[in-house]
Amino acid sequence: MLDAVPLGEALRRHDAKSALSRRHWFFLAQTDKPAERIIGADPDTWYRGAPEQADVEAYEDYRRAVHDPATVHARCEDHRAGPGVDRRHDADRRAGRRTECPLLVPWAARDDMAGLYGDVPGVWRDRAGGPLEGGSVASGHHVAEEAPEALVTAPLEFWKAADGAA
Numbered sequence: 319m320l321d322a323v324p325l326g327e328a329l330r331r332h333d334a335k336s337a338l339s340r341r342h343w344f345f346l347a348q349t350d351k352p353a354e355r356i357i358g359a360d361p362d363t364w365y366r367g368a369p370e371q372a373d374v375e376a377y378e379d380y381r382r383a384v385h386d387p388a389t390v391h392a393r394c395e396d397h398r399a400g401p402g403v404d405r406r407h408d409a410d411r412r413a414g415r416r417t418e419c420p421l422l423v424p425w426a427a428r429d430d431m432a433g434l435y436g437d438v439p440g441v442w443r444d445r446a447g448g449p450l451e452g453g454s455v456a457s458g459h460h461v462a463e464e465a466p467e468a469l470v471t472a473p474l475e476f477w478k479a480a481d482g483a484a
Contacts, residue, residue: 343400
């Protein structure tokens with residue numbers, strides 16, 4: 319689970335600090351004031367990014383994507399699904415079922431996960447029925463682009479250890 323906590327838990331813990339940090343969640347999820355129109359009016363202001371922290375080609379891909387109305391719409395729909403259909407369909411959670419496979423939870427060290435949730439793997443503990451491990455990755459928000467090596471090696475090591483424990 320890369321740089322994430324369960325949405326229901328994030329919403330339960332929502333406060334003024336997370337409102338400022340995660341304001342884009344609620345902005346992108348709006349249906350009566352479509353974010354697509356606002357982003358489309360000035361996509362370069364919407365996505366400023368940090369090109370010095372990521373691969374230049376990856377950064378340019380993000381910049382191109384924010385100029386594509388279909389991509390922006392898809393991103394908004396993803397954010398709309400979280401508090402909407404995803405929460406309504408969270409039957410496994412309501413039934414008390416847990417994820418039985420090994421669960422690795424890496425998060426970006428230079429983003430806000432630990433500041434908002436403290437023990438990030440601990441947030442997942444009641445959902446994990448198998449091995450659970452997590453740790454921060456030396457990156458900002460775009461983990462895959464800023465720390466690709468860590469995203470290759472950490473899961474391989476985790477799965478080897480989990481497989482050996484079985």
